[in-house]
Amino acid sequence: MAARKLFVLILIVFVGAGVHVGLSRKVWENRQEVRRTTQTGYVFPSQFARILALGHKGLYADYLFLNTLTFFGERQMYRENLTKEDWDYLVAGLDTVTDLDPYFLDPYVLGASLLTWDIRRFDDANRLLEKGTRHRTWDWRLPYYLGFNHFYFLKDYNKGAEYLMEASRRPQSPSFLPTLAARLSYYGDQARTGILFLMALISQTKDERLRNSLLIRKQALEGAALIEERIERFRKERGRAPGDINELLKEGYIEQLPEEPYGGKWLILPTGRVFSTSKFVAPPKKK
Amino acid sequence: MNRVWALSVITYKEGIRNRSLFGILAFALFVLGLNISVAGFFMREVGKVTVDMNLSALTFSGLLLVFFVALHLMAKDIDKKTIQLVFSKPLSRGEYILGKYLGILFFVVVSLLALAVFSIATVSLVRGLYPNYFAGFSWPIFFTAGCFVLVQLAVLCAILILFSTVTTSSFASLIFTVCVYLVGVTIEDVLFYIQSGFRTEAISPVVQEVVKVVSYILPNFSMWDFKLEAAHGLAIGAERIGLGLGYAAVYIVVLLALATLFFQRREFN
Amino acid sequence: MSVAEISLKNVSKTFSPGLFKKKVEAVRDLTLEVGKGEVYGLIGPNGAGKSTTIRVLLGLIRPTGGEILFRGEPPRHGEFQKEIGYLPENPYLYDYLTLEELLQFCGRVSGVGGEERRKRIDELSGKLQLTEALRRPLRTYSKGMLQRAGICFALLHDPAIVILDEPMSGLDPMGRKLVFDLVLELKEQGKTIFFCSHILSDVERLCDRMGVLVRGRLARTFGKSDFAAGCEAAVHLLLPPVEERLRPALEGLQGELVSVPDGLLLSFPAERLPEIAGALTRLGIGIRGTRSSRVSLEELFIETVGESS
Numbered sequence: 042m043a044a045r046k047l048f049v050l051i052l053i054v055f056v057g058a059g060v061h062v063g064l065s066r067k068v069w070e071n072r073q074e075v076r077r078t079t080q081t082g083y084v085f086p087s088q089f090a091r092i093l094a095l096g097h098k099g100l101y102a103d104y105l106f107l108n109t110l111t112f113f114g115e116r117q118m119y120r121e122n123l124t125k126e127d128w129d130y131l132v133a134g135l136d137t138v139t140d141l142d143p144y145f146l147d148p149y150v151l152g153a154s155l156l157t158w159d160i161r162r163f164d165d166a167n168r169l170l171e172k173g174t175r176h177r178t179w180d181w182r183l184p185y186y187l188g189f190n191h192f193y194f195l196k197d198y199n200k201g202a203e204y205l206m207e208a209s210r211r212p213q214s215p216s217f218l219p220t221l222a223a224r225l226s227y228y229g230d231q232a233r234t235g236i237l238f239l240m241a242l243i244s245q246t247k248d249e250r251l252r253n254s255l256l257i258r259k260q261a262l263e264g265a266a267l268i269e270e271r272i273e274r275f276r277k278e279r280g281r282a283p284g285d286i287n288e289l290l291k292e293g294y295i296e297q298l299p300e301e302p303y304g305g306k307w308l309i310l311p312t313g314r315v316f317s318t319s320k321f322v323a324p325p326k327k328k
Numbered sequence: 329m330n331r332v333w334a335l336s337v338i339t340y341k342e343g344i345r346n347r348s349l350f351g352i353l354a355f356a357l358f359v360l361g362l363n364i365s366v367a368g369f370f371m372r373e374v375g376k377v378t379v380d381m382n383l384s385a386l387t388f389s390g391l392l393l394v395f396f397v398a399l400h401l402m403a404k405d406i407d408k409k410t411i412q413l414v415f416s417k418p419l420s421r422g423e424y425i426l427g428k429y430l431g432i433l434f435f436v437v438v439s440l441l442a443l444a445v446f447s448i449a450t451v452s453l454v455r456g457l458y459p460n461y462f463a464g465f466s467w468p469i470f471f472t473a474g475c476f477v478l479v480q481l482a483v484l485c486a487i488l489i490l491f492s493t494v495t496t497s498s499f500a501s502l503i504f505t506v507c508v509y510l511v512g513v514t515i516e517d518v519l520f521y522i523q524s525g526f527r528t529e530a531i532s533p534v535v536q537e538v539v540k541v542v543s544y545i546l547p548n549f550s551m552w553d554f555k556l557e558a559a560h561g562l563a564i565g566a567e568r569i570g571l572g573l574g575y576a577a578v579y580i581v582v583l584l585a586l587a588t589l590f591f592q593r594r595e596f597n
Numbered sequence: 598m599s600v601a602e603i604s605l606k607n608v609s610k611t612f613s614p615g616l617f618k619k620k621v622e623a624v625r626d627l628t629l630e631v632g633k634g635e636v637y638g639l640i641g642p643n644g645a646g647k648s649t650t651i652r653v654l655l656g657l658i659r660p661t662g663g664e665i666l667f668r669g670e671p672p673r674h675g676e677f678q679k680e681i682g683y684l685p686e687n688p689y690l691y692d693y694l695t696l697e698e699l700l701q702f703c704g705r706v707s708g709v710g711g712e713e714r715r716k717r718i719d720e721l722s723g724k725l726q727l728t729e730a731l732r733r734p735l736r737t738y739s740k741g742m743l744q745r746a747g748i749c750f751a752l753l754h755d756p757a758i759v760i761l762d763e764p765m766s767g768l769d770p771m772g773r774k775l776v777f778d779l780v781l782e783l784k785e786q787g788k789t790i791f792f793c794s795h796i797l798s799d800v801e802r803l804c805d806r807m808g809v810l811v812r813g814r815l816a817r818t819f820g821k822s823d824f825a826a827g828c829e830a831a832v833h834l835l836l837p838p839v840e841e842r843l844r845p846a847l848e849g850l851q852g853e854l855v856s857v858p859d860g861l862l863l864s865f866p867a868e869r870l871p872e873i874a875g876a877l878t879r880l881g882i883g884i885r886g887t888r889s890s891r892v893s894l895e896e897l898f899i900e901t902v903g904e905s906s
Contacts, residue, residue: 069548107521334705418678596657
């Protein structure tokens with residue numbers, strides 16, 4: 042009798058475990074779907090988050106940051122476009138994380154890269170970076186990113202140079218920073234300056250995805266720099282600017298146009314700068 | 329079945345008269361009171377914050393109930409050898425496990441219902457104070473989320489019972505159960521983070537496999553978490569409810585059967 | 598001979614507490630039988646394996662060897678439990694339950710019907726003077742009251758076999774008398790009683806047979822009858838401790854020589870008194886006194902324990 046009971050129990054366990062695994066699979070699928078379709082989460086404003094953290098601010102900051110990362114990563118994985126609310130959520134999350142733990146480097150770096158390249162919310166990015174610069178007084182990277190943002194996105198070369206000088210005064214900063222700062226204040230808008238910046242940035246970046254996008258950007262800038270250089274030669278020899286890119290080709294100033302990695306067409310702006318129809322932004326990915 | 333019922337009745341009575349219950353009740357009332365006073369601080373999302381705080385208060389109190397009172401109900405029998413007395417009666421090990429589980433579950437349900445009454449009062453009060461901010465609020469969704477708090481606790485009780493049958497000290501079962509809960513509520517974020525491909529460091533495939541296996545063994549508590557839906561008044565599909573209930577029921581049955589198996593091998597010295 | 602109610606055959610139990618700890622042999626090759634209507638007392642020093650024996654008997658732990666028979670067959674779960682009542686040592690009952698609820702539970706799991714249950718509860722609580730406390734939570738009980746409550750719990754379903762582990766511990770003299778009388782009453786009703794204790798006077802007065810358990814082994818068993826037969830009509834002389842050289846001479850006197858705490862006790866049939874008195878005078882051994890009583894169980898106990906360890 043006891044043996045039969047034992048048998049029944051073991052049967053229950055095995056059958057149950059089987060059903061459980063099957064259900065688990067369904068559950069995970071369901072969760073994936075639910076997470077993808079639910080709206081953004083809500084981040085407690087930092088004054089409440091401080092209380093909620095119950096004395097474990099660091100841990101709570103880590104947890105929130107992980108949450109933010111996952112959220113963003115999932116959207117990336119499914120190639121879904123982020124809505125304005127999604128971005129608000131990201132910004133609020135990073136704000137709270139850095140309020141809870143203002144010395145936490147990762148959220149600053151994440152914010153600086155995502156908010157600028159992907160969505161061009163420079164004010165948010167710069168606000169985060171300035172917070173970081175204030176707190177991480179030993180870290181040259183944050184004012185460096187600030188300088189880059191001012192140079193590259195905001196075209197505010199003087200301010201950018203100031204931040205770079207600030208970065209160069211911090212320990213272990215690369216030796217080229219003062220040169221870069223000087224160069225920036227003299228000939229701000231040349232593609233070469235941007236390439237230098239990017240090279241420093243690439244050397245600092247570990248994240249594969251971000252690094253790749255920086256490398257593409259660098260390739261684009263190098264293309265632009267090459268064309269700008271040829272335009273300069275054209276101007277020196279002909280005393281006028283070329284009408285368009287094709288003129289450079291026709292006149293033999295350039296044998297072959299460099300590849301535009303974003304898939305756009307090269308343009309010469311009225312200012313003499315070279316740009317692309319893609320505006321150096323990757324075309325929106327389709328699912 | 330009569331014997332199972334008799335055991336669950338005394339288990340329930342022993343639990344519901346426990347003094348710690350007052351402490352837990354006081355805690356829940358404190359959080360709800362805090363909710364009423366804090367609600368006005370939020371400018372737009374008063375309804376959302378109220379629902380959040382209510383459901384979290386219910387969950388927290390429920391966890392306290394399970395980790396302190398329910399643990400006590402199960403582990404004290406073994407610690408203090410009362411179980412020897414119980415097993416000198418014609419009660420099989422399986423009946424014991426089932427009776428204890430039902431008693432504990434009944435106790436948790438009744439305590440939580442008492443708290444739910446206060447919670448409903450709080451929500452109604454805040455809603456009366458700030459009627460404009462409860463546009464998305466819906467009682468059915470709120471109740472569904474509340475019921476799933478119970479489902480979570482029911483699973484947790486089964487986990488507690490399983491650990492009580494294998495460990496010799498109640499402290500160990502407490503630690504194990506808390507760990508399973510913490511893993512259960514975070515595993516989803518961890519798993520999806522790993523899969524998301526958006527991370528700063530490469531993660532070894534071994535870790536990935538381990539997490540994947542763990543995700544099948546331990547319950548995913550997020551499946552029973554409808555706080556977000558309740559907070560924003562988002563409709564919950566019937567499929568999610570059915571799947572959630574089935575997932576919980578099967579898991580509980582497996583845990584209790586395992587607990588009985590372990591218990592049958594166990595000696596009570 | 599009729600089939601014994603309970604018999605243990607070559608039962609042994611070894612605990613293996615963990616990887617790096619020494620194994621403990623709690624019970625070794627224990628064989629004993631308790632007949633119907635018999636009162637069997639298992640005595641032994643602390644840690645002798647008395648409680649382990651009871652737990653093996655109840656099926657709470659599995660023996661490493663040997664077998665247990667209930668009325669000649671291996672006990673079947675459920676039926677066996679209906680026939681036994683068990684009182685553990687220092688019973689811990691539930692804190693917040695009342696005795697009444699606990700007894701109701703006991704009756705229900707043992708299949709005692711509603712009316713019968715009510716009657717038994719009133720009867721037993723009256724006998725153990727707990728009627729007043731029936732509706733109070735067990736938390737408020739004193740140690741002695743808990744012990745008595747435990748006895749109620751064990752006896753509620755009117756079992757045929759009662760197993761008591763240290764039933765007298767924690768009781769005041771009044772409580773002891775109460776329990777004592779209850780056990781006598783059970784005995785009269787023809788119940789089989791198996792109990793272990795280290796309060797020897799109780800065992801002595803209640804038991805038909807006794808077993809002395811030392812280090813997990815049954816060192817000695819004696820029935821009330823042979824206990825009395827061996828000692829009746831005897832003279833017991835208390836002698837001072839003697840020098841070693843005199844011992845062979847003393848042993849040659851053909852009496853029973855037992856070491857007692859304050860010297861030696863020499864027992865022999867009354868008719869040999871003149872002869873032995875003469876011999877002692879010749880040896881120059883004084884007589885300290887006499888014991889009119891038979892040899893106390895305590896002394897036998899100490900002797901047995903001393904021999905076996």
